Amino acid sequence: MMFRLTEQPSVGRVLMRTLIALAYLIIFAPVVMIVVTSFFAQELISFPPPALSLAWYANAWAKPEFLRGLLTSFQVALLAAAIGVPIGTAAALAIVRGEFPGRQTLSSFLLAPLAVPGVVAGSGLYMLYVLAEDFFDRDIKATTEGLVAAHTLLAIPWTVRLVVASLQGLDRRAEEAAANLGASPFTVFRRITLPMMRPGVVAAAMFSFIQSFENLDLSMLLVGPGRITLPVAMLNYLEFRIDPTLAAVATVQITLVGLLMVVTDRFVKLSRVV
Amino acid sequence: MKTMALLVVPACLLVLALLVGPMILMFRISLNQFSPTQLMVQAFTPDNYIKAATDPYYQQIIVSTLGIALFCTLLTLVLAFPAAYWLGRIESRWKSLAVIATLFPLLVGNVVRSAGWMALFSRGGLINVTLLKLGIISEPLEIMYTPKAVIIGIIAVVLPYMILTIASVIESIPRDLEDAAANLGASGLRVFWRVILPLSAPGVAAGSILVFVLCMNTYATAVLLGGPKFKMMAPAVYDQFVRGNNWPMGATLAFMLLAVTMAFTVFGSVAFARRYRTA
Numbered sequence: 084m085m086f087r088l089t090e091q092p093s094v095g096r097v098l099m100r101t102l103i104a105l106a107y108l109i110i111f112a113p114v115v116m117i118v119v120t121s122f123f124a125q126e127l128i129s130f131p132p133p134a135l136s137l138a139w140y141a142n143a144w145a146k147p148e149f150l151r152g153l154l155t156s157f158q159v160a161l162l163a164a165a166i167g168v169p170i171g172t173a174a175a176l177a178i179v180r181g182e183f184p185g186r187q188t189l190s191s192f193l194l195a196p197l198a199v200p201g202v203v204a205g206s207g208l209y210m211l212y213v214l215a216e217d218f219f220d221r222d223i224k225a226t227t228e229g230l231v232a233a234h235t236l237l238a239i240p241w242t243v244r245l246v247v248a249s250l251q252g253l254d255r256r257a258e259e260a261a262a263n264l265g266a267s268p269f270t271v272f273r274r275i276t277l278p279m280m281r282p283g284v285v286a287a288a289m290f291s292f293i294q295s296f297e298n299l300d301l302s303m304l305l306v307g308p309g310r311i312t313l314p315v316a317m318l319n320y321l322e323f324r325i326d327p328t329l330a331a332v333a334t335v336q337i338t339l340v341g342l343l344m345v346v347t348d349r350f351v352k353l354s355r356v357v
Numbered sequence: 358m359k360t361m362a363l364l365v366v367p368a369c370l371l372v373l374a375l376l377v378g379p380m381i382l383m384f385r386i387s388l389n390q391f392s393p394t395q396l397m398v399q400a401f402t403p404d405n406y407i408k409a410a411t412d413p414y415y416q417q418i419i420v421s422t423l424g425i426a427l428f429c430t431l432l433t434l435v436l437a438f439p440a441a442y443w444l445g446r447i448e449s450r451w452k453s454l455a456v457i458a459t460l461f462p463l464l465v466g467n468v469v470r471s472a473g474w475m476a477l478f479s480r481g482g483l484i485n486v487t488l489l490k491l492g493i494i495s496e497p498l499e500i501m502y503t504p505k506a507v508i509i510g511i512i513a514v515v516l517p518y519m520i521l522t523i524a525s526v527i528e529s530i531p532r533d534l535e536d537a538a539a540n541l542g543a544s545g546l547r548v549f550w551r552v553i554l555p556l557s558a559p560g561v562a563a564g565s566i567l568v569f570v571l572c573m574n575t576y577a578t579a580v581l582l583g584g585p586k587f588k589m590m591a592p593a594v595y596d597q598f599v600r601g602n603n604w605p606m607g608a609t610l611a612f613m614l615l616a617v618t619m620a621f622t623v624f625g626s627v628a629f630a631r632r633y634r635t636a
Contacts, residue, residue, distance in 0.1 A: 095549075099439040100439075102435070102439040103443050105436060106436045106439070106440040107440065107458075109509070109513045109516060110459070110517060111462060113469075113471070113474045113510075113513055114465060114469070115473070116473040116474075117469060117472050127481070128479065128481060128482065129486070130483050131486075170367045170371065173365070173367065174364060174365040174367075177362060177364035177365045178365065181361035181362055183361070183362045189369070192369065193368055193369070193372060196376050198618065198619065199376060199380075199615060200570075200573075200574040200614055200618050201574070201576075202576055202594050202611065202614070203380075203574075203614055203615045203618075204379070206594055206595075206608065207378075207379025207383040208379050210382055210386060211378065211379045233375065235371055235375070236371075236372070236375050236376060239371060239372065243368070297465065297467075297468075299576065300574070300576050300577075303576075304595065304598060314466055314577075317469070317472070321468070321471070321472055321475065325472055325476055330472065330476070333468075333469040333472050333473075336466065336469055340461070340464050340466075344457060344461060344464065348457065353453070353457055353460065354452060354453040
């Protein structure tokens with residue numbers, strides 16, 4: 084039933100299956116490749132590998148740029164999600180449930196950061212930060228605060244989009260029933276609305292965290308000595324060489340993203356929210 | 358419920374301060390002049406825009422960026438459509454797994470995927486070794502640091518976006534239409550050409566616009582797989598700030614990139630009322 088279009092064996096069917104296989108090969112090849120490479124024993128990547136090794140996983144964290152990068156990225160992503168998700172959720176609630184004019188425009192406005200290229204937004208913030216540093220006479224660029232502020236620009240639109248979508252699908256009768264039975268508006272919100280919003284908020288938290296954690300474009304002008312995020316550290320390293328040490332770091336990132344997706348999928352079906 | 362309106366205030370203030378403000382600042386700075394000694398001189402001139410449009414160095418960057426974006430978009434469309442059809446038509450419990458599998462590589466980040474391609478493309482990489490062993494080539498191919506490498510790398514990045522966008526439209530096309538056409542004697546190719554393709558046009562258009570914009574803004578893939586000589590817009594913007602310390606020109610190029618991106622995005626959302634900008 085999956086290939087109704089091409090049920091009879093034909094050139095079309097073969098071509099279609101080939102294209103599907105090719106598309107997924109191109110999507111997965113680099114991800115699989117980097118995981119495989121991280122187990123190669125030799126530092127110079129060559130096929131077939133003479134032996135396999137787990138040594139690079141220890142070696143990777145001996146390099147300060149990767150360990151600090153991982154910790155910085157983790158910290159920034161966590162803080163950006165912790166700030167951006169509640170703010171975005173509040174905005175989403177007002178957009179769906181409020182009764183004031185211009186809500187559609189507001190929604191587009193809050194989604195706008197997704198449409199602005201990361202390099203462009205990063206350039207603007209870079210200039211703002213440098214000028215503000217002169218003005219306030221304190222560091223902003225290459226600080227955790229500066230990076231977290233920038234990354235809330237990722238968390239807010241993702242949260243607005245996902246929570247608005249989940250609120251629009253809610254059945255309001257449960258809330259009305261609770262209100263009719265004497266629950267105060269606050270109790271209705273806390274006991275009915277909030278639990279029903281949970282899938283949207285959980286998905287928003289995951290997307291915000293991952294978007295921040297893997298972000299390069301927005302962050303690369305805002306990092307500096309001592310405050311380098313993991314993707315920027317990996318990019319700097321890769322400009323000189325590709326080796327199993329880097330592959331091990333990349334594999335850790337892949338694993339982390341995969342775990343987050345699996346955990347989130349238990350709360351909310353990812354295939355429905357994207 | 359007036360108080361509800363207050364809930365949007367923090368989000369709006371953040372977007373204003375961290376996005377709108379910097380974009381206005383950037384536009385203003387793009388009208389300044391660059392001086393090698395003083396770096397930036399206050400001015401109010403379109404000189405930087407004229408230079409970007411007429412200087413062969415910038416012209417070439419703009420043309421090659423648009424060319425690569427267009428080429429990658431078309432190739433991605435051809436590769437993505439069958440996969441999108443397949444994904445849009447799965448009705449089993451595998452559906453959720455297939456969507457997650459399509460989404461996952463997208464979330465691991467472009468740097469990691471570029472690194473994967475580097476391991477595949479290098480002289481001792483899997484592609485060269487396999488081709489040498491099979492006797493198809495006698496000398497290793499130079500794939501790294503060529504436009505070919507960049508194009509493949511970009512396509513891998515944008516394919517999931519195109520697949521997910523088109524699949525969401527195909528899901529909403531009733532199967533009955535395909536069955537009806539087939540029952541009336543249309544061949545598979547004809548059903549595709551006369552029924553599926555026209556009905557999925559909004560998804561194709563929305564996906565193509567999204568992918569074109571993403572291609573144009575490629576950074577990591579261009580830098581890592583194209584090497585230092587390969588120039589696209591996003592790396593050029595970065596270079597102006599970091600290597601050239603030329604804020605006015607950096608702001609000009611960034612603003613041009615923003616203008617083209619916004620023009621396509623707004624056109625896309627106006628022309629197709631549904632919001633297709635999926636993850």
